[in-house]
Amino acid sequence: xxxxLFYKYLVMAVIIPAAAxxxxxxxxxxxxxxxxxxxxxxxGKKEVPELPPGLGEQKKKQPEHPSLPSGLGSQEQKEPEKxxxxxxxxxxxxxKEQKQTKTGTKxxxxxxxxxxxxxxxxxxxxxxxxxxxxxxxxxxxxxRLQLSYDRMITEYLPRxxxxxxxxxIYDAVENDHDDVDLEEGEGFIDLREFWISFTPVxxxxxxxxRQILTWGTGNLIFLNDxxxxxxxxxxxxxxxEYLKAPSDAVKTSFYGDIVNIDLVYxxxxxxxxxxxxxxxxxxxxxxxxxxxxxMPVKASRPDDWFEDDELAVxxxxxxxxxxxxxxxxxxFWKGPSGTDPVTGQRTFPKLWAYGASVRGPVGPGIxxxxxxxxxxxxxxxxxxxxxxxxxxxxxxxxxxEIVTDFTFGVQYYLEYMLDHEEYENSLPPxxxxxxxxRNWVTLDLTHELMPQNQLLLSLFTFYSLSRQDVYCQPKxxxxxxxxxxxxxxxxxxxxxxxxFFGQFEENSNIYAAVRYSx
Numbered sequence: 400x401x402x403x404l405f406y407k408y409l410v411m412a413v414i415i416p417a418a419a420x421x422x423x424x425x426x427x428x429x430x431x432x433x434x435x436x437x438x439x440x441x442x443g444k445k446e447v448p449e450l451p452p453g454l455g456e457q458k459k460k461q462p463e464h465p466s467l468p469s470g471l472g473s474q475e476q477k478e479p480e481k482x483x484x485x486x487x488x489x490x491x492x493x494x495k496e497q498k499q500t501k502t503g504t505k506x507x508x509x510x511x512x513x514x515x516x517x518x519x520x521x522x523x524x525x526x527x528x529x530x531x532x533x534x535x536x537x538x539x540x541x542x543r544l545q546l547s548y549d550r551m552i553t554e555y556l557p558r559x560x561x562x563x564x565x566x567x568i569y570d571a572v573e574n575d576h577d578d579v580d581l582e583e584g585e586g587f588i589d590l591r592e593f594w595i596s597f598t599p600v601x602x603x604x605x606x607x608x609r610q611i612l613t614w615g616t617g618n619l620i621f622l623n624d625x626x627x628x629x630x631x632x633x634x635x636x637x638x639x640e641y642l643k644a645p646s647d648a649v650k651t652s653f654y655g656d657i658v659n660i661d662l663v664y665x666x667x668x669x670x671x672x673x674x675x676x677x678x679x680x681x682x683x684x685x686x687x688x689x690x691x692x693x694m695p696v697k698a699s700r701p702d703d704w705f706e707d708d709e710l711a712v713x714x715x716x717x718x719x720x721x722x723x724x725x726x727x728x729x730x731f732w733k734g735p736s737g738t739d740p741v742t743g744q745r746t747f748p749k750l751w752a753y754g755a756s757v758r759g760p761v762g763p764g765i766x767x768x769x770x771x772x773x774x775x776x777x778x779x780x781x782x783x784x785x786x787x788x789x790x791x792x793x794x795x796x797x798x799x800e801i802v803t804d805f806t807f808g809v810q811y812y813l814e815y816m817l818d819h820e821e822y823e824n825s826l827p828p829x830x831x832x833x834x835x836x837r838n839w840v841t842l843d844l845t846h847e848l849m850p851q852n853q854l855l856l857s858l859f860t861f862y863s864l865s866r867q868d869v870y871c872q873p874k875x876x877x878x879x880x881x882x883x884x885x886x887x888x889x890x891x892x893x894x895x896x897x898x899f900f901g902q903f904e905e906n907s908n909i910y911a912a913v914r915y916s917x
Contacts, residue, residue, distance in 0.1 A: 512917060515548055515549055516546065516547070516548050517547050517549075517916075517917060518544065518545040518546040518547050518564075518916070518917060519544075519545050519914050519916040519917065520542070520543075520545075520914070520915050520917075521542065521543050521544075521545075521638075521912060521913065521914040521915075522541075522542045522913050523539055523541055523542075523543075523636070523637065523638075523911070523912040523913075524537075524539055524540050524541075524910060524911060524912075525537070525538040525539035525540075525635065525636045525908045525909060525910030525911075526538055526539075526908060526909060526910075527905070527906065527907065527908050528889075528907050528908060529904065529905050529906075529907050530905070531680055531689075531691070531905040531906065532689065532905075533680045533689050533691025533692065533693055533905075534678075534679075534680055534691050534692065534906075535572075537572060538572070538635055538636070538678075538906070538908045538910070539635050539636055539637070539908070539910055540570070540571035540572055541568055541569060541570040541571065541572070542568070542569050543566050543567065543568045543569075544566070544567045545564065545565070545566045545567075545591075546564070546565060546567070547564040547592075548561070548562070548563040548564075549561070549562050552595070556595070556597035557597055557598050557599060558596075558597055558598040559595065559596070559597040560595070560596045560597070561595050562592050562593070562594050562595075563592065563593050564590075564591040564592035564593075565588060565589065565590050565591060565593075566588065566589040567587060567588055568586075568587055568588070568589060569587065572678070573585070582669070582670075583672055584629060584632075584644065584672060590609060590645070591609070591611065592608075592609055592611065592645065593608050593609040594606050594607060594608030594609060594610045595607055595608055601654075602653060602654045602655065603651070603652070603653055603654075604651070604652040604654075605649070605650070605651050606649070606650040606652075607649050607650075608647070609645045609646070609647050610645065610646060610648060610650065611643050611645055611646070612626040612643075612646050612650065612663060613626060613643060614661070614713050614724070614726075615726075615756060615769060616722075616756045616757075616758045616767035616768075616769045616794070616796065617767075617769060617794050617796065617810065617812075618796065618798075618810060618841065618843060618859075619642075619841070619859065620794055620810060620812050620839075620841065622756075622769050622770065622771040622792045622794055623713075623724075623726035623728070623752065623754040623756065623769065623771050625709075625711060625728045625730065625733055625750075626643070626644075626646050626663075626669070626711070627643075627644035627645070627646060627669045627670060627671050627672065627733060628642055628644055628671045628672070628733070629641055629642060629643070629644040629671070629672040630642075630671060630672065630673055630674055631672055631673070631674055631675075631677075631678050631679060632672070634674065634679055634890050634903065634906060635678060635679065635890070635908070635910075636888060636889070636890055636908060636909075636910035636912075638886075638912070638914075644669070644671070644672050645669075646663070646665055646669050647665065647666070647667065647669060648663050648664060648665040648666075648669075648709075649663070649664045649666075650662070650663045651663075651664075657716065658714050658715065658716045659714070659715055659716060660712070660713070660714050661712070661715075662710075662711075662712050663709075663710070663711040663712075664708065664709070664710055665709040665710075665711075665730070666704050666705050666708050667702060667703070667705075667707060667708060668700065668701045668702065668707045668708065668709055668730060668731055668747070669709070670698075670700055670731075670733060670734070670747060671733040671734045673696075673734045673735065674903070675695050675696040675698070676690045676691045676692060676693075676694060676695035676696055677691075677692050677695050678692075679903060679906045680903075680905055680906060681902045681903055681906075682896040682897065682901075682902040682904075684831040684896075684897045685830070685831055689905065696735065697743075697744045697745065698735045698744060698745040698746070698747070699739060699742070699744045699745070699746055699747075700747060701731055701747055707731070708730070709728070709729065709730030709731070710728070710729045710730065711726070711727070711728045711729075711730075712726065712727045712728075713725070713726050719759075720759050721757060721758065721759030721760075722756075722757065722758045722759060723755075723756075723757050724755065724756045724757075725754070725755045726752070726753065726754045726755065726756075726771070727751075727752070727753050727754075728750070728751065728752040729750075729751055730749075731747040731748065731749055731750055732748055732775075732787060733747075734747075736748055736775075736786070737785055737786045737787060738785045738786075739785075740785060748775060748776070748777040748778070748786050748787065749775075749776040749777055750773060750774065750775060750776060751773075751774040751776055752771055752772065752773050752774065753771065753772050753774075754769065754770055754771030754772065754792075755769070755770060756768065756769035756770075757769075761797060762799075763799055764797055764798055764799030764800075765797070765798045765799070766795075766796065766797045766798075767794070767795070767796045767797075768794065768795050768796075769793075769794045770791070770792065770793045770794070771791075771792045772789070772790075772791055772792075773789055773790040773791075773792065774789050775787055775788055775789045775790075780818060780821060781816075781817060781818025781819070781821040781822045781825075782818070782821040782822070782824070782825045783825065784822070784825045784826050784830070788816050788817055788818055788819070788822050789816075789817040789818065790814055790816055790817060791814075791815045791817060792812075792813065792814050792815070793811075793812070793813040793815075794810060794811070794812050794813075795810065795811045796808065796809065796810040796811075797809055797810075798843075804846065804847040804848070804852065805844075805845070805846045805847075806843075806844075806845045806846075807843070807844060808841075808842070808843035808844075808845075809840065809841065809842055809843070810839075810840070810841040810843075811838070811839075811840055812838070812839045812840075812841065813836060813837070813838050814836065814837045814838075815835065815836045816833065816834075816835050816836070819835040831897065834865055834866075836865065837863070837865045837866075837899070838863065838864040838865050839861055839862065839863050839864065840861075840862050840864060841859065841860065841861050841862075842858075842859070842860045842862070843857070843858075843859050843860075844856075844857065844858045844859075845857045851878075853877060853878045853879070854875075854876070854877050854878075855874075855875070855876040855877075855878075856874075856875055857872075857873070857874045857875075857876075858871065858872070858873050858874075859871070859872040859874075860872070861900060863894065863898060863899065863900065865898075866894060866895050866897075866898035866899070866901065867894060867895070867898075868892075868893065868894020868895055868898035868899065868900040868901035869891075869892070869893055869894055869900060870890070870891070870892050870900040870903075871889070871890075871891040872888065872889070872890055872891075873888060873889050873891075874886065874887070874888035874889075875887050875888065882916050882917065883913075883914070883915055884913075884914045884915075884916070885911075885912070885913055885914075886911065886912045886913075886914070887909070887910070887911045887912075888909070888910055889907070889908060889909040889910065890906070890908050890910075891907045892904045892906060892907050893907070
């Protein structure tokens with residue numbers, strides 16, 4: 400009888416722990432802590448790769464046997480209950496070690512970001528390669544944390560969505576981090592997006608709040624896209640996404656059988672974040688000297704709500720493989736294009752703009768053409784030297800993948816001043832005169848390397864046919880993993896000091912960046 404009982408308990412001692420061990424292992428191996436991130440669909444963000452088939456589902460399965468409290472074995476269930484002992488006296492050494500092991504396992508499974516939240520952390524630094532007498536050699540030295548919150552709010556609005564994206568920045572070059580200016584993107588915080596969108600009816604989308612807006616066909620050239628740009632960030636070597644500055648606007652999109660219509664209303668004017676001398680110097684032909692932080696541009700911006708407003712319209716549709724669009728804009732020149740004769744401050748004169756574009760297949764590649772007419776409302780006759788003349792702008796482009804993963808793109812861009820003769824006649828003696836036409840050619844070379852295109856080599860070049868000044872932007876980007884990205888690049892200017900890109904020659908710089916996305 401004792402022998403029978405011995406084998407009975409022996410079988411129980413072997414089978415029950417083995418079953419518990421097998422059930423826990425069937426959940427699959429745990430991921431390293433750095434990869435426990437929920438995947439999300441978002442434009443421009445890299446997603447964490449999914450687990451191999453079967454592993455994700457196994458984690459949801461429950462073990463066949465109910466889990467026991469920590470420290471209890473199968474035999475302990477058969478023992479009668481005993482009065483609880485003081486803390487520390489009721490645990491055997493083996494049970495205590497087992498409890499510590501389980502606690503450690505829970506810490507490994509641990510914390511993960513909410514599914515609605517993602518972002519990145521980045522360190523970026525740059526230095527000038529030319530001697531700039533009005534600025535230090537260090538052009539860029541900053542770290543930023545971007546947090547983006549994206550949530551569907553369909554319980555409150557039909558197809559409702561909320562998006563908040565903000566950058567928290569420490570800039571070692573900036574003097575005053577507490578002086579936050581959301582319009583200029585200065586200070587320790589830059590609010591990139593804060594909008595709500597919804598669809599009240601099937602043919603209508605509405606987006607309200609701070610948002611990034613863009614349209615048109617140009618590659619780094621903007622004709623009918625009269626939404627704010629941040630040229631200081633672009634020339635300093637920040638990521639390309641920062642070329643677009645945010646707009647505080649209401650965007651309404653109508654979808655029809657014949658055409659689609661985008662209508663953007665900005666209740667208060669949003670200007671470009673232009674080069675004003677505070678971070679980048681430029682040659683001022685009127686004074687014959689470089690202007691920098693010692694003599695920055697002072698501009699008077701239109702800033703009255705619902706009076707100094709902007710309205711932009713795009714009407715577009717596809718015909719076969721071609722995208723056709725027409726544009727209209729009412730507002731102001733996006734950069735300072737006038738001068739107040741009393742105060743001497745730069746101003747933003749009123750502007751109307753009209754244009755059209757087409758984009759589609761041309762031979763083995765993709766071609767595009769776009770034009771725009773800028774009507775300078777405060778100088779329609781062109782005889783006011785303090786206000787920029789009306790202009791006609793034209794862009795023609797072509798892009799083709801020459802060989803696998805190697806893309807070649809070229810553009811021709813023209814700015815033609817209207818009423819140029821009246822403009823010259825109105826200039827005071829000895830005053831700098833702008834050319835009637837300015838022509839540029841751009842060349843874009845992009846090569847993707849390595850099995851998963853982890854290494855990206857690119858070179859974008861502007862060359863002026865009018866003044867022979869040049870702007871080059873070489874860049875190397877390496878995606879080490881889905882999370883880690885390394886980048887080096889440069890912004891190189893040279894040419895005549897009175898030419899558009901030549902005026903920034905002292906700001907030629909190289910930079911490097913490390914980014915961790917989550």
